[in-house]
Structures are given as structure tokens and as C-alpha cells.
Amino acid sequence: MDALFSFVFRFRAFLLFFALEIISISLIINNNRQQSAVFFNTSNxxxxxxxxxxxxxxxxxxxxxxxxxxxxxxxxxxxxxxxxxQRNFGANVRPVEDAxxxxxxxxxxxxxxxxxxxxxxxxxxxxxxxxxxxxxxxxxxxxxxxxxxxxxxxxxxxxxxxxxxxxxxxxxxxxxxxxxxxxxxxxxxxxxxxxxxxxxxxxxxxxxxxxxxxxxxxxxxxxxxxxxxxxxxxxxxxxxxxxxxxxxxxxxxxxxxxxxxKLKLELDTLTQQLDPQKEKEKDKEKEEKDRKEKIEKEKKNKEKKEKEKLKEIEKEKEKSKPKDSTILKNNP
Amino acid sequence: MNNAAIISQIISFLGYLFFQVFFARHLILFDVAFCFVYIGFLISFNPEISRISFLLIAFAFGFSTDVFYNTLGVHTAACVLLAYLRPYLIELMTEKSNRDTVIEVSIRRMGFVWYSTYAGILLFVHHFLLFVLEASAASLFFITIQKIVASFILTSIFLIIFQYLLFPIRKR
Known part of the structure; x- marks a missing residue:
């Protein structure tokens, strides 16, 4: 352990340099993505x-x-x-437009x-x-x-x-x-x-x-x-x-x-419905969610059972205790 | 470092940043020559500072420059590399007996040849990493090389002018 600490201490400048470079490169990658909510830029x-x-x-x-x-x-x-x-001038019939x-x-x-x-x-x-x-x-x-x-x-x-x-x-x-x-x-x-x-x-x-x-x-x-x-x-x-x-x-x-x-949301939902791959992904996500929920439920059930067991043990203990006290009381 | 030195370094941090954001940022010649004179702050920083704290200062300085350039991480990475190499370069370029006498990195103290070699090496390393990271595309190879060389020349001219302005040589 001492050797490890002395190693870290000896190369602390290099290790810090390495860590800072990793941080900045991950910042660059994050910043170059089209969709990224970065707050440290000129819109700050x-x-x-x-x-x-x-x-x-x-x-x-x-x-x-x-x-x-x-x-x-x-x-x-x-x-x-x-x-x-000019085009509409004098025209009685106009095409009906969807507003x-x-x-x-x-x-x-x-x-x-x-x-x-x-x-x-x-x-x-x-x-x-x-x-x-x-x-x-x-x-x-x-x-x-x-x-x-x-x-x-x-x-x-x-x-x-x-x-x-x-x-x-x-x-x-x-x-x-x-x-x-x-x-x-x-x-x-x-x-x-x-x-x-x-x-x-x-x-x-x-x-x-x-x-x-x-x-x-x-x-x-x-x-x-x-x-x-x-x-x-x-x-x-x-x-x-x-x-x-x-x-x-x-x-x-x-x-x-x-x-x-204004119609972008509708367009997006339409294309998502039409896109089979995305649907598959969604199904997968749902399945995963269901699994997680099942696991959690099982965990909760286990915990409940354990708690009940604990309670029963405690009850038994309590039942045994009063007897002792009665014995104690009776003794003198 | 005593308190006065710390305060003067903070003022120069803000001063260089201010100059870069308001003036040097708009100074681009022929679409390729950028002026990144802000690294004068790191180049002429007090050499007595410990390596760890200098790395952290360089990180903060690069980060605040990046905010104004919308290039988060690019200037930071270049500044941190510069800060890591600087102590080794100073050690390399001074003889062992003179090492304690390096208390100010400037033309006034170290001479024109020493300073320009030292600043030139750091400047080139900084600009190289900066433009390679900024382009991050192999198809832009030639324009990136052009930018590195042109910006290197423009920035070094500005650095030398800054040297004579900030550390004036007194006539005896």
C-alpha cells in the first residue's frame, strides 16, 4: 500500500495532467454532438x-x-x-386552405x-x-x-x-x-x-x-x-x-x-410509428422496464417476508419474556 | 508566492482573457492566421509555482477561453499540455547552477534568444494540439497545417510586442 501511495505521489503531476486531458477530450466529444445541452458556451x-x-x-x-x-x-x-x-383581384372563388x-x-x-x-x-x-x-x-x-x-x-x-x-x-x-x-x-x-x-x-x-x-x-x-x-x-x-x-x-x-x-411533433410521432426499428427499440425498453419492475417486486416481497419472520420471532420472544417476569414476581 | 504576487496574477488572468475576448478574438488575417495571444499568461507565469497548481490554473484558464469560443475542451486541452511541458522546458533550457535564478520568464530577464526559443516551442505545441483537435477531420489536413503555421507567426509577433509593453527594459 505504501508503495502505491509513493508511486501516486511521485507521478502526481503526470496523473493530474492525464486526468485533465481526459476531461477536456470528453468535453470536446460531448460538445461536437448535434444534440447536446452544454451550458458552458456563449449562450451562458x-x-x-x-x-x-x-x-x-x-x-x-x-x-x-x-x-x-x-x-x-x-x-x-x-x-x-x-x-x-393582383392574382386574387376579382376572383370570387378562392381555394379553401387548411389553416x-x-x-x-x-x-x-x-x-x-x-x-x-x-x-x-x-x-x-x-x-x-x-x-x-x-x-x-x-x-x-x-x-x-x-x-x-x-x-x-x-x-x-x-x-x-x-x-x-x-x-x-x-x-x-x-x-x-x-x-x-x-x-x-x-x-x-x-x-x-x-x-x-x-x-x-x-x-x-x-x-x-x-x-x-x-x-x-x-x-x-x-x-x-x-x-x-x-x-x-x-x-x-x-x-x-x-x-x-x-x-x-x-x-x-x-x-x-x-x-x-408547429406540425413537427405530429410529424415526429408519425415517422416513429412508421419506423419499425424504433418500435423494436421501444418494445425492448418496455420489456426491460417490465423485467426491472418484476425484480423489484420480488425484492419487496422477500423483504416483506423477512420482516414478517422477524416480527414473529420478536413476538415469540415477547411471549417468553412475560413468563419470566411472572416467575420473578412469584418468587419473592 | 506572497499575497501581492497572487493578486497580480489574478489581474493578469482577467486582463489576458479580456484582451482575448474583446480584441484578439476578432483579429483573423486571411482566414487562417488566428491570434491566440492569451497564452502569454501561461508562458510568462511566475515559474516558482508548483506543477499541480499550475496545471489547475491552466485548466481554468483554457476553460474560460473555451466558453467564449464555443469550442468547449479544445483550448483547455491545449493549455493543460502547455502547462505540463513548461517546467520541463525551463529545466532543460537553464543550467543547473542558474536554476534558482529563474524568477521571471521575460525578455528583460532571460534575453531575446532564450525567450523566443522557449516561447516558440510552447506556442507551437499549443497551436498544434489546438488546431488538430478543433478540426478533428483528416480531410482538413492542409488547411489545418496552414492555420497552425500562420497563427504561430501572428501570435508570436503579438507575444513579443506584449513582452516589450508589459516588461519594459529600463535604460541604465
Missing amino acids: YYAAQILKASNQFNDYFHLGDVNKSLAAENALLRKQFLQEK TIAGKYQVSLAKVINSTTKNTRNYVTIEKGTLDGILPDMGVISPNGVVGRVKSCTPHLSLVSSALNIDQPISAQIKSNKYVSYVLWDGKSPQFAKFKDVTKAIKVVVGDTIVTSGFNDFFPEGTMIGKVEKVVDDKSATFHDITVRLSTDFNSLSYVYVIGN
Whole structure:
């Protein structure tokens, strides 16, 4: 035992170093997962207060750009609104819309207080949280296009893992021919991403618009992602090598919209019902629960029996005791 | 360490962190050169401190930097490695007879050549582990090497400027 203690004492610095490294690597692994509630990041309340102060100063330099992009978006919305008005003008019969499906997206505006673009996994911190109805896995878009997906929330702030993340593909399609694949960032320039796994049978032209597909429930179908910048065809490769110029300028994000899908819960339950593997897992979980419950019940029964036995023994003892006392009383 | 030294170290802890979060964090040149001047705190820390407590301080320092970078664990791991290697490097680079005289790690005390070799080795180790952990993907090999070299150059320039600002050489 003494030898062990002296060994630990001699190598205490190395052992501590080793332990600290293990802790930090487990932190990294935990942090890189898509779904992880980590509280030590910029969505932490105190960290956010400091960043806000820093951001308020930077805001003044971006005011012009923000104004321009908001005005452009306003103009676009007004144009669409007028077009819609014209279309319905004079029409007595209108298509009946299902209100729940037409209004399934809930949009909330949020201010960006921190945004990185130069790491391999980039995050945007926004100033809205669970108290404003923001939940993990909601989509986030800017006036120009896709931004990312909410990763974790605190009551007043949320952390968004942006499209500039080498681990996060976004389901996308070519606007003109609806060919569906996915966009993934390659970790190099914050302006470009790759449109992956497009077979050579599909014709892709420089300038084609890439938008989100309807196969994900984070973004509304047809949200702008970017335009094809370059198509390189290697003879040995089976797929096109397509570079997309992202329409969102991640360096000057100031305001973003968080998109909540009200029907997401229903969709999830539907897909879960349809997914046989998950059902099997659920069945397994149930079986395990049942087993555990049985074991616990048996344990409890045993304990009860033991207690009863103990009580009986005690009773017997008590029965024998009074006799003794009576004998004692009788004796004198 | 006496009380005054402890207080001055706490102030420099906060000072370096503040500078890193407010200024150096935004200073990225050509998309590859990052400025991680915050490790000047660990490099020029009082060398009389015990290894155990220095490891713990480095852990806390790396962790608080990570909070602002959203890269939990990456800076922590790099800082802890730096803190573990530092005492060995100081031992290696000073002769046995002079070992007790190392009471301040700075250009003023140790000379430019000694300091730049010492800081350069630690800086490179730190940056190497930092960017490898941050990328954690083999496909990013070349860009990671670019980032390591570019950031190494930028950070060492800043460290040397900091040295002349914080430990001014008095003219006799």
C-alpha cells in the first residue's frame, strides 16, 4: 500500500495532467454532438452579457449594411404581397386552405450577439430562448438565406450551429429540376459550400439556384441557400464536384428569423410509428422496464417476508419474556 | 508566492482573457492566421509555482477561453499540455547552477534568444494540439497545417510586442 501511495505521489503531476486531458477530450466529444445541452458556451448568461457589450460597439459599423438588407427584404415582401393581391383581384372563388397547414410555420425575429465563421464548427448566438418559444432543432434563416439550426437553448439565449459546420448537412435541391441532395460545408471559406452527391446524369449549370428541399422539417421548402459557382467534373469521380456560393453573409449577420414548425411533433410521432426499428427499440425498453419492475417486486416481497419472520420471532420472544417476569414476581 | 504576487496574477488572468475576448478574438488575417495571444499568461507565469497548481490554473484558464469560443475542451486541452511541458522546458533550457535564478520568464530577464526559443516551442505545441483537435477531420489536413503555421507567426509577433509593453527594459 505504501508503495502505491509513493508511486501516486511521485507521478502526481503526470496523473493530474492525464486526468485533465481526459476531461477536456470528453468535453470536446460531448460538445461536437448535434444534440447536446452544454451550458458552458456563449449562450451562458454571464458570457452573453460580456459579448453583448462587445457587440454593441461593433453594431455601429454594420448599421449601414443592416439597413440595406432590411430595406431590400421589405421591397421584396411588398412586391410579393402586391402580386398576390393582383392574382386574387376579382376572383370570387378562392381555394379553401387548411389553416393548420397554411399557418404551420411560426416565425420569430432574433438579434445576433455573436457569430464565428473561421472555425470548423461555427456557432451563432442569438438573443432569444425558451421563454420566447425557441426550442432546439428549429431552423434559423436570415433575410438572404439559410443560417443554421438551433442547437441548445437557455431561457433568454440560444446557440445556433450554423451552416458553416463540417458535421451538419442541409437537405437541398436544385430549384429548376428539383433534384434533391444535400449541402455540406468543407471547412475552408465561409462564402462557399459543396453541393454533394449529384450524379453526372443530372445537368448542373453555373448560376443554378440551390434551395432547401421539403424533406427536412427545419426550413420551409424553397428557402434560398445559394447559387452554383463552379462545377468541376473529374473523369474518375461518380459525382459532380459542385461549389455553391452561399447567399447568407455570415460575417455581418445582425438579425435572423427562427422558424418553428408547429406540425413537427405530429410529424415526429408519425415517422416513429412508421419506423419499425424504433418500435423494436421501444418494445425492448418496455420489456426491460417490465423485467426491472418484476425484480423489484420480488425484492419487496422477500423483504416483506423477512420482516414478517422477524416480527414473529420478536413476538415469540415477547411471549417468553412475560413468563419470566411472572416467575420473578412469584418468587419473592 | 506572497499575497501581492497572487493578486497580480489574478489581474493578469482577467486582463489576458479580456484582451482575448474583446480584441484578439476578432483579429483573423486571411482566414487562417488566428491570434491566440492569451497564452502569454501561461508562458510568462511566475515559474516558482508548483506543477499541480499550475496545471489547475491552466485548466481554468483554457476553460474560460473555451466558453467564449464555443469550442468547449479544445483550448483547455491545449493549455493543460502547455502547462505540463513548461517546467520541463525551463529545466532543460537553464543550467543547473542558474536554476534558482529563474524568477521571471521575460525578455528583460532571460534575453531575446532564450525567450523566443522557449516561447516558440510552447506556442507551437499549443497551436498544434489546438488546431488538430478543433478540426478533428483528416480531410482538413492542409488547411489545418496552414492555420497552425500562420497563427504561430501572428501570435508570436503579438507575444513579443506584449513582452516589450508589459516588461519594459529600463535604460541604465
